[in-house]
Amino acid sequence: MTTDPAWRTSLLQGHWFKHLPLLLQDSLLELARPRELAAGQYLFQRGDAPCGLYAVLTGSMRVGAISSEGKEALLTLIEAPQWFGEISLFDGQPRTHDALAEGATRLLWIPQAALMACLAQQPAYWRDFALLMSQKLRLVFIALEQQSLLTAGPRVAHRLLQIAAGYGEVEGSRRLLQLSQEQLALMLSLSRQTTNQVLKSLQQEGALRLGYGEIEILDLARLQALACPVNV
Template identity: 65%
Template sequence: MPDPQHHLACLLQGHWFAALPQTLRDDLLAMAQVQHLDAGQRLFRRGDRPGGLYAVVEGAVRIGAVSESGKEALLTLVEPPYWFGEISLFDGLPRTHDAFAESTSTLLLLPQGELLALLERQPQHWRDFALLMSHKLRLAFLILEDMSLLPAAPRLARRLLLMAENYGEGEPRRLLHLAQEQLALMLSLSRQTTNQILKELEAQGIVRLTYGEIEILDLQRLRQAAW
């Protein structure tokens, strides 16, 4: 099994991890455990006890919730070098959502107990983890505002832009491994409306649609479509 150091280059592409003090980065990698998930495999469910902080270093993870009737609410689909699970680190309460591997994936786990012990010894680093959570909170407020105020077309463009910019956490990417059904779930739009908007973006040369993927051809024009 690869050592967590094997994934250092991936993690350093993320703004949060790259900005950490060198000694803290070393401590986190020393405690990290490599986990492999098959496509569709559950990582945790809403209500599970917190197990620690995760980083996606290969593949993708789907985060959302499923009702008793089987209806799915998809919040986000995250790819490297995305970190998640920090809410339960702060409050120690159960997981707020479900997490499943969207594809064959590799994650790094910082175990809850070891991470809390490190923060007990070095409480100055709580601020570093608070910055991770505050970044997510800002994004959540922006998405809620978009859901309330924007028509469907610019709302969809903004979500594609956020994903293309890796939610502000890594380098921009052109190819989104995202099915249209998943995008519709994220935006609470019908599959038909989502397809119509994407087809319009494709006709304008802004995106290219293939099975299970959306390729961003013109990032600048996508930004314009998001307003």
């Protein structure tokens, strides 16, 4: 299958793909297929069979779950050039959460069977996928510790910094985040009111500018001072 050179250019903006062996980069691009989702369209849902590995090229994916009572748990918004779906690659078990497009979204899809065949031929590559999963596991541990030890203000500041840095996947930090206050509250398991109070306080201090569906970081140092990063 002919690959689009723009795929590599986009994916090389991310630390994980950038540091893969060149032969593995080439193999993934050769196996990749483009996928396009409309806003609100599900890619997979909790309980679905494993279907492969994905990378976001444009747009974002909403990952979470909705209880039988209609309560939503939003784990994260996955943006370019992040990869996701690797858990089921390791255990072959059904999907743990729902993944749907937040807006119009373009993905690269590496089908499960093709990727498993590649790994069977080159088992040393398993370590690279283990690193992808371990990076996310580290973030989960940090989030759990912060939920237990930190107040709302530092948690909000730290999550904004993580999102700005693409959860460690990109160089530098974005200043304009396409993120609503409701989404941020859901990701942190905070009430909308508490999240709004923290954000308004940060805006009054000149650290942020709040807009419709977006948050602009004006004073990175102020956020970093409030975040009190936790190292694991």
